[in-house]
Amino acid sequence: MGQGLRAAIDFLLYEWLRVQALTTRARYADHSRETFDAVLDTCERIAREKYAPFNRLVDTEEPRFDGEKVILPAATHEAWKAYAESGMLSAAQDYDVGGMQLPYTIEAAGNAFFAAASVSIGAGMLTVGNANLLMAHGTPAQRRAFALPELAGRFSGTMCLSEPQAGSSLSDITTRAVPDGDGYEADPLGPRYRLRGNKMWISAGEHELTDNIVHLVLAKIPGPDGRLPPGVKGISLFIVPKRLVDAEGRLTGQRNDVALAGLNHKCGWRGTTNTLLNFGEGRYPVTGAAFGSGLDGRGAGAIGYRVGAPGEGLRYMFHMMNEARIGVGMAATMLGMAGYRASLDYARTRTQGRPIGPAGKDPAQPPVPIIQHADVKRMLLAQKAYCEGALALQLYCARLVDEQRTGDTAAADEARLLLEVLTPIAKSWPSEWCLEANSLAIQVHGGYGYTRDFPVEQYWRDNRLNMIHEGTHGIQALDLLGRKVLMEQGRGLALLGARIAATVAQAREEPALAAHAQALADAWDAVLAATRAAWADGDPTAALANAVPYMQAFGHTVIAWMWLDVARVAARGDGPAHRGRLQACRYFFHYELPRIEPWLRVVRTRDLTCAEMPDEAF
Amino acid sequence: MGQGLRAAIDFLLYEWLRVQALTTRARYADHSRETFDAVLDTCERIAREKYAPFNRLVDTEEPRFDGEKVILPAATHEAWKAYAESGMLSAAQDYDVGGMQLPYTIEAAGNAFFAAASVSIGAGMLTVGNANLLMAHGTPAQRRAFALPELAGRFSGTMCLSEPQAGSSLSDITTRAVPDGDGYEADPLGPRYRLRGNKMWISAGEHELTDNIVHLVLAKIPGPDGRLPPGVKGISLFIVPKRLVDAEGRLTGQRNDVALAGLNHKCGWRGTTNTLLNFGEGRYPVTGAAFGSGLDGRGAGAIGYRVGAPGEGLRYMFHMMNEARIGVGMAATMLGMAGYRASLDYARTRTQGRPIGPAGKDPAQPPVPIIQHADVKRMLLAQKAYCEGALALQLYCARLVDEQRTGDTAAADEARLLLEVLTPIAKSWPSEWCLEANSLAIQVHGGYGYTRDFPVEQYWRDNRLNMIHEGTHGIQALDLLGRKVLMEQGRGLALLGARIAATVAQAREEPALAAHAQALADAWDAVLAATRAAWADGDPTAALANAVPYMQAFGHTVIAWMWLDVARVAARGDGPAHRGRLQACRYFFHYELPRIEPWLRVVRTRDLTCAEMPDEAF
Known part of the structure; x- marks a missing residue:
């Protein structure tokens, strides 16, 4: 029918949003509809070849910890490799750091194919968000040592906000960061601290997909009385690498004191490790000796480099958080689309029953494809309305990001403010209604949809996460x-x-x-x-x-x-x-x-x- | 708080429906509030001891086929044994067949505890429904040989309607039943046929919980031209035991030709085997020789005994189907209640955040139990409204069954007609809204609710079946x-x-x-x-x-x-x-x-x- 996901995206990008007009802007002057299409083609192909065939596999072969390493299926390693090699990690970055200067709208559209193919096999979204935060708020050395290796796919990134006792209530976090000796401010990678605390729900918190993992960690710096400042205003942001690096981002061979304390076993979204991490518990003790003259080994804990000013951590983190929220909305949308397409295919090929007509059902007539039944059409049309409507919103928001980045002052400010208002909707609405779409996709399949022989029950389980992570429904409201x-x-x-x-x-x-x-x-x-x-x-x-x-x-x-x-x-x-x-x-x-x-x-x-x-x- | 499931049921039974008044009727004259309470106590206890502790186990240890037998966890065998020994299988039957002459309302209320504790570990509902059908429409010999052993827990029962190609469209079934030789009508167990065909979605279709499995099978008897009659009017009903029995229900030692063709691997409800069965494929050939003089071995196929008149099969099956639909509604309701109670407990003990107040949140105050947050209260109150409302409807319908059984002619007729109208609601409404309740129960738990360390994600997965089986939402509508x-x-x-x-x-x-x-x-x-x-x-x-x-x-x-x-x-x-x-x-x-x-x-x-x-x- 030519109206798959690609056709839906093409229409929204080119006929509705007219993103080809962005190529008149200086930043995107080298681009054209052809280069955009080439990116989408590449994403569609990699998603089809390296993601989709393994979506069930990552559901059944959950990440496991052998006591030393987290084991992931080979397919997950292959998917990461293909994604990193595609250049998508740095697609929107400047040419001078190896990027393509691609509009964010095209980057988002390209990433949609991966989410539809296997939402949990990839960890690209958090890595890009992490790098973007550092590109915006890090020092040149922090960008070079951490962000650039992330954009090249050598390192991956996390965001570490929640703690077991605090959940959504970030003012109650107790992870503590103390200056690492007298010379703590002189470290080339930024003011150096020692962190101790526990972080919960950390996606991609431990794995061997990349040489290193860059944790961005919210923590509090104690006051002169040794007490942590109350409220969210006392929160600062730290880079805590899994493995320590030098100023060029090269591994020093020393592991940082970040230890896996547990894997969460989830209802869905099982391709991504989700972890409880202990910072500074002493499993991988880091002494001062390895770090040159400024270090004296005091203050056991994980080494962390402060980003920006103390007390501004949450503001910086929202740079990443807002991206993550829109990313969650896109993931929810794509799970919905995947279920819609699967149930549409099923409804077109499965024959059963006869349409209700004025003459009544005639059992002598052959059964018809179930798409001819009014209630099946209702369930398909509802899915289409939910998922393509949500996709339009996601791409509309992505277009606002481009406006914020490249529009004139007034337009950029307007885009910023519209994004502020629309972000909770872009995150929450697909999480709720594209989940409902997945339930309808199961229903279209009847009993078959409830079996693990068909993909729709997994989409539904995977999608249930989206009302929870990166700020629950209640938090968004x-x-x-x-x-x-x-x-x-x-x-x-x-x-x-x-x-x-x-x-x-x-x-x-x-x-x-x-x-x-x-x-x-x-x-x-x-x-x-x-x-x-x-x-x-x-x-x-x-x-x-x-x-x-x-x-x-x-x-x-x-x-x-x-x-x-x-x-x-x-x-x-x-x-x-x-x-x-x-x-x-x-x-x-x-x-x-x-x-x-x-x-x-x-x-x-x-x-x-x-x-x-x-x-x-x- | 004393307002658990039992308190909710007690209130509805005694203060709202006043079921103690049923004891003035002749059939229930030996009963009293005390005997009712004793039944509920027993059910609550067995459910707590033999069902609830193993609910996660049956989710992770799915039924598997070793080539000969279906293996179920030992806990499933223990649960069946305890249930059968409780007398609940025959609770509502006449004294003279070993029953308690318990009102159906009390039977339904008692069974609610099992559904709340572990919905999929038990197979009692179908067995009782199967036996009830035979008690109503079978011959005395069929009742003795099949129904009474089911009511005693020696045999279990299934309903075999769907076929892989037909789904909900029963007029299209192709399972074929041909008279088994010239003397086919003379068999003491009823007119004897040979059946060939495939039945899909058969719950409890193969297992070793009982000595035998009594399949009630819809099939068509070919006309003189060898063709199956079109439409639902051509459907007849057959008893097809897994193992052949004599007129007293004793096993003859001969297996019938009913073969497991596959186990369905489901999203939830995994404690119950769900099967594709092949009737008469020849894996367990039954020759005539074992069956005495009336048999000549012609017409390979599974042996089946016709129930009632040819062409009336669907009408008889609706006797069982209507019970099953109300049973599905009760199961959905109880899954909802289980999630409600779990999330209520969690919300009362988990501390996080502070209430919104005119003074704003004061981070110097300690965190509060999350039940104090307005949106958590909303999610709990919604669950209560959905689940206790659904429970009221289930018990109201059960009370109508008692009226139909023991009321005067006018009242019984009115109850019958009300049940006709309310059955699609009793089945569909809890399937949809108590599933929504389960989703809210996950949401109250936040990230923890999405992990398999808490029970709510399983309730949600289990409950998703209820909009599908025993007639989909669309069919009910x-x-x-x-x-x-x-x-x-x-x-x-x-x-x-x-x-x-x-x-x-x-x-x-x-x-x-x-x-x-x-x-x-x-x-x-x-x-x-x-x-x-x-x-x-x-x-x-x-x-x-x-x-x-x-x-x-x-x-x-x-x-x-x-x-x-x-x-x-x-x-x-x-x-x-x-x-x-x-x-x-x-x-x-x-x-x-x-x-x-x-x-x-x-x-x-x-x-x-x-x-x-x-x-x-x-």
Whole structure:
């Protein structure tokens, strides 16, 4: 049918977002539609050859620890190698550090193929995010010693935020970083500290895929009284390599005191090791002697190099965190797309039953492909609407990143602020609704979908992680309603409203879309009214009691906007693919957007039914 | 807190349904609240000792076939033994066949504990359903040889409907049953046939838990031209034992030609073997010689004894199927309850973060149990509302079964008809919403919930089966809107409406419930209006295009009714448990019932967005 994932991406990139126009900008002047296509071709091919065939394998052969090393399947090593050799790790970097200066939108689209093929076999996303953070906030030496080897695929990266006792509550972390001797500030790799603490849920925290692992670790520097500063303002950021390096990033042969304390055994997403790491427990003691004159061996612990200023750690980490959140949204979207395509193929080939017709079912007629049954079509169209709608949002956000990087001052600032507002949606909405899509993909398969002989049950298990990691649904909702819609006096919300209004105005001109345009305008008004009502008296307890339903309604409205804007373009073309987009848009407006009213109602009325439930009454 | 599963069941049984009143009926005259409690105590104890400790074990040690036998963990054998010895297999049977003449409501409540403890370790439900079918439709010899050994726990039972090529479309089954020689009608165990065919998705289809397995098999008897009759009217029902028996149910030593062709490897529910069975493939050939004078060895195939009249097989099977559907609903409900209780325990003991307050979060304060966070309360209250609401419906349906069995003619007929209408809801609603509850239970646990160190991810995987087996969601929806609400000129729908109206009238008297009463009355009117609009011109294509959204709205309305009726009783008491019920009711009316409007809207408008989507546009 020619409407696989690639066709969906091509349409969104070139017909809808018109990313080829980016090539008029100086940074991308060497690029063209042809170079973009070549990148996508390469990603599609590697994903097909090195990722997809091993997706079930990495589910059944979980990472295991032999006491010394974490063992991963050979296929995982091959996949990493192919990915690193493709150049995708440094695709968006400057030419002078070996990058391709590719627009972020194309990088994101290329990475989508890997997520669809095997979401958990790769660890590229965190490595690139880690390197990007260091390129933005590290010293030239830190970039050279850590970020460049990551971008070359020699090192990989992690983000170490959570601790077993603290979870999402970062103000409560207790990992401690103390200056490593009197000369601690003189280390060429940055102010040198000794870290002690435990970090939980660290993806790719231990493995042998790369020569080294660059942990970016949040920790607190004790005050003069030896106590850790309270709150998130006391958090600093440190580079803690698994193996110590010299100023050029060469391994010194000395292991740092970062020890694997346990592997988490997960419901899905099993291709990626997920670890509990102990920093400075003494399993790999590092004495001062190995490090030259500035070191005196005091303060046992893992060696860490501070990034930037003390107390600014969380702000720097959000550089990486926001990328990771959008990455999670894309992963969720691609798992949804993979299930959609699998169930579509199944529905086209599996024959069973006969359509309901005025004449009733005639058992003398042969069975039909199940795609002819109305309820199967409903389940497929819902998946298409969820997943292609989510994909549009992901690519729209990626395009905003490019605007932030290469637009003029006003456009870049607008893009930055829109991204602030849209990030919680880009992360949460696909996590919830592309998971629902995966459940529908199972349902289309019937009993077969519940067996491990078909891929869809794994997509569903893998996708369940996405509402949890990199900030749970609840955290995203507090971020949206408690912070993002208020920031800069609501300017981000107003900017989003202006963009929605622009789509509404254009869609009103299309007779087939005018009713949808009105529905979207009404929905946005309802979201704004609920936002105002929630904060009517400024009491955050009442305002935020229904933050998740608010986020659900906000998200459905944003995806309705995406679909209307996509349909506006599709309405100008013809052919089955455009017909399908118009139908998915109609599905979203008829079946999905009306769901926002029950969600907004509890926000608007500041319903405290849940908040007031006494513990003992459960 | 004293509000575990047992407390929830006790309240519903004795304070809400007042099942102790059943003891005034002749059949239950020997019973009392004390005998009921003793049964529940026993079930709770066995479930705690023999089921719950092994729930993870049966997930990791899947059934495997060694070429001859299916190997199950020793714990599964122990669980079956304890269950059989408890007498629960024959709890509801007459005294004269060894039963307890227990009300079905108490039997169902007792079985709930096993489902909550380990849903997949047991195979009791199908065995009882199988025996009940034979007690109702079998000959005295068939009852003696097959049903009584099942009720005693010596044999177990299956239902064999689906075939690999036919799935839900039973009219397309091709399993063939031919009379076994001239004397086929003279066999003491019933008219004897030879069966050949393949049956898919057969739970407990092969194992060594019992001396024998009684397969109840749907097959078609070829006509004089050798062709199978088309449609479901050509289906007959056969008893096909794994091992052949004499007229007293004693094993003859001869294996029947039923061969395991494969084990299905499932996403969850792994404690139960699920099989593809080949009937009559010749692996265990049965010649005539072993069977006395009436046999001549013609017609290779598995020996099967016809139940009742030819062509009536599906009607008989629905005796078992309806029980199985309610059993699925109860299993889904109990998986939901298990997750609710686990996440409640976790939320009460896990400390993290601080409540949002007007003063803002103060990091100098210690972290609080996460149950104090509004969004965690929301996720717990949603689970309570889903699962205890579903439990109320399950027990209400069970009470209707007792009415059907022991009420006067009019009451029994009314109960039968109400059960017809409510069965698709009792099966589908918990399958969908108690699965959602399990997802919330994972979310309450954060990352820990996604690991296999906590039970909730398994509940979620186990529960995903329930929307598929014993009739998919789509099949239930067609049954509801295409058949049940229309049957007997809509009399079932009217009866349900009258019961809802009675609850509404009573609840209006309670000031705290009056608004909910009005909301329920409005919701029911909306369901009726949508039903009429769907069938406005009698065209089933348009009427049934949105059967699933219709069923979702119908289900939410039924559960709202359950909650209002429960709240009516809770409002007369006090204490935290009653407070919790009133709050869960309020949650359901504020957060859930308003969802019906978007579902009903597409039914009422006979929206064909999905039905008209062309295949090539996906």
